[in-house]
Amino acid sequence: MFAKGQTVIGYMEQLAPKHLAEEWDNVGLQLGSLQKEITGVLVALDVNDAVVDEAIAQGCNLIIAHHAIIFRPIKGIQTDTPMGKLYEKLIKNDIAVYISHTNLDVAEGGMNDWMAEALGILEGAPIKDIHTEQLSKLVVFVPKDHHQKVLDAILNAGAGWIGNYSHCSFNIEGYGTFIPREGSDPYLGEKGKLERAEEIRIETIVPQPIRNKVVQAMLKAHPYEEVAYDLYSMDLKGRSFGLGRVGKLKEPVTLGQFVETVKSGLQVDQVRVVGDLNRPIRKAAVMGGSGAKYYNSAIFKGADVLVTGDIDYHTAQDAFLAGITLIDPGHNAEKIMKVKVAEWIAGKLAEHKYGTAVHASKVNTEPFAFL
Template sequence: MAAVGDLVELIDEHYPPHLAESWDSVGLVCGDPLDTVTAVLVCVDVTDAVVDHAIAHGVELIVAHHPLLLRGVDTVGAHTPKGRIVHRLVRAGCALVTAHTNADIARPGVSDALADALGVLDTRPLQPTTAPALDKWVVFVPVGDTDAVADAMFRAGAGAIGDYSRCRWQVTGSGQFLPGDAATPHIGTRGEIETVVEDRLEMVAPRSRRDAVLAALRDAHPYEEPAFDVLVQAALAEDRGLGRVGRLAEPTTLSAFADHVASALHLAPWGVRVAGDPDAEVATVAVCGGAGDSLLDAATASGAHVFVTADLRHHPADEHLRTGGPALVDAGHWATEFPWCAQVAGVVSAWDPSLVVDVFEAPTDPFTVHAAGDGGSGE
C-alpha cells in the first residue's frame, strides 16, 4: 500500500524541490512518512474548509500549492489560525505536503495547466530558467592511466549529463614536454624532450564541484604536473521556468478571448478584469498562474497579444500598457492556479489507480463578494 513518504517522493519527482525559490517553503509540512495513504485531496490553499472535507472523507494526505507555513513562523500553537490547522491535521492522521514555486517552474507545472485550460498550444517558458553552471574539463593522460583518472573524477562528481553518469569523451594523440632541472618526471629525463602517447580526456562537472574534481585529478594523475584545461560553459536556457507563451488554434478578439477565459476557468465570484482594446486581435497568449506582474516585461518581449495572470496592480499595469505591452487579463490568483490541482490528481492517479484522489473545487480565494455598481465615474 502507498505510504506518505512514497507520495512525497512522487510529488518531488514531478515538482523537484531544488527548483523552489530560496525564500519558499515546500515539501512535507506534517505527517509521518511511514503512514499508509488510501485517499488524497489536492487543493490550492489549506483552509479550515479544506481540512473539514479531508477529515470527513478519510483523507490521509493533502497536496497543496500554497505553503501553510512560510514567513516568520515561530509557533504552531493551536491558539493561532494556522497552528489550529496543523493540530487538526495531526489529530486526524492527515499529512500535508506543498509544492509552490517548484510547481510554478517545473514542466509540466502550474502555468502549463493554465495554458491547457485556455487552449494555448505549443508553449514555451515565458521566463526560462538556466541550466546549472558547468565546467568542461580537458585532461591529458598517458594512455595506460586514463581509466584511473576518469574514475577518480567521476567519484568527485564529474561526468553527469542529465540522467546519465560516467560520461566522457577521449581521443589519442601525441604529447610533448621538456622536464626542467628541478623536475621529478614520471616519464622522461631532465633536460631531454619527451614525446608520449596520451589520451585527451573530456567530461563536464558542476562548477560547485570544481575543487573536489581538481583534487581527484591531481591525486590520480601519474604526472608531477598534469596538463589540463577548465572551460566555463555558457549558461543555456532550459525548457522550464515561470509562465508560458504559445498560440491559439484560431485568432480571436480580446473581448471574445476574455469571455473564453471566464468560461474556461473556475472563477472566484469577482470574475476577470481586462485591460486593452476589446477589438484587438489575439493569437499569441502568455500566461502565468498566480501573481504575474513581475513578468510584464517578459510578456512584452515574447510578442504575446495578451497576458493572462493575476494580482495585477494599477500602476504597473498602467505603465505596461502605456509602453505598448500586450493586453492584460487578470483572472484571479486562485482561479489561475486551480487547474494545477487536476494535473496533480492525474499524476497521483496514474501512479496508483487504487488511491481515491479528490480535488477541492470550492474557491478558496479570500475575495468572495462582487458588487458591480452602476458603472459610474466615481467622481
C-alpha cells in the same frame, strides 16, 4: 497495499522537483510525517478548515497543496488563534501537509503549461527564466562484454540529453591496465599480475539534479569491484526553466474573444480586463498567481496580452501605457492544478499497484465574492 508517504512525495517530486523552487519560497513537508502509510491523498490549492474537514471525511492523511500553510518562520503555535486551530486539527488527525509552489509553477508539464494549454497557447516558452541546469560530463571505463548493459543503465537513468536529443553518448575502444592487490576480488585478471583489458570509454552529459541517480545506476550495472569513472563540471548549461508561458495562438482573435477563452479555460465567471476589446491577439502569455510585474518580460517575448492574477491599479496603468493588454482571472485560477496533480499521482500509484486513494479537493477556496 498502501504507499508510504515518501513514495507518494517521490512521485510528486518527479513532476515538480524541489530544486526548481525560487529561493524565497517555502516548499516541501510543512507539517506531520511522511514515515507512514498513506491511505488517501487530497490535492488542494489552499489549506483551510473546510479542506481539512474534507480530508478527514475522505480518509486522507496527506494533503498536497500549492499554497503554504507556513510561509515565514513562526515563534509559537497558539491553539486559540485561527492558524493555531488549523495546525492543531491537522496534528490531531495525523494529516501531513506537503507544499509544491513555485517548483510546480516552473516545472515542465506543471502549472503554467496546464494554464497555457487551457488557453490554447501553442508551444509555450517561459516568460522569465529563473533556473538553468548545471551539467557534468560523465566518463567511465567498461569491459567490452558489459558495455551495452552499463550504457543502457546510464542513459535510462536520465543521462545523455542534449536539447531534444536523448541517449547521446560517445564511445571509444582502448585498453585499461591494473594489478589486483591482496584483498581484491577482480572481475578480470589475477592477483599480483598486470592485467591489460579491452575496455570502452563511455562519455555522456549528466544534469546536476540526477547525478547521484545516474552514478548509482552505473555502479550497479558495472562488473568491476572498483569502477574507474570521472565527473567533470562544465561551463555548458543545460535546460532552462522559468515562470509563465508565452506562445502563439492557433489563429488571431480579438481581446474580447480571448477573454471568453480565458473564462471557459480557467473556469472563472468574471475577469478584469485592461485594453481595447477589439485589439487583435496573436501571441499570448500566462502566469499563474501574481505575475503582473513580469509584463515587460512578456512584451519582450512579443506577447499581445498577459493573463495573470492580482493586478494592482498602478501596474495596470503602466502596462497599458507600455502597449500590452491584461486579463486578470484572479489568483484562484490556479485551481486547475487540483485535478492535474491528482491525476498525475493517481497514475503513478496505479502503475505500481498501490491502493492509496487520491482526491482532487472540491472545496472552493476563493476568498472573494463577485456581486
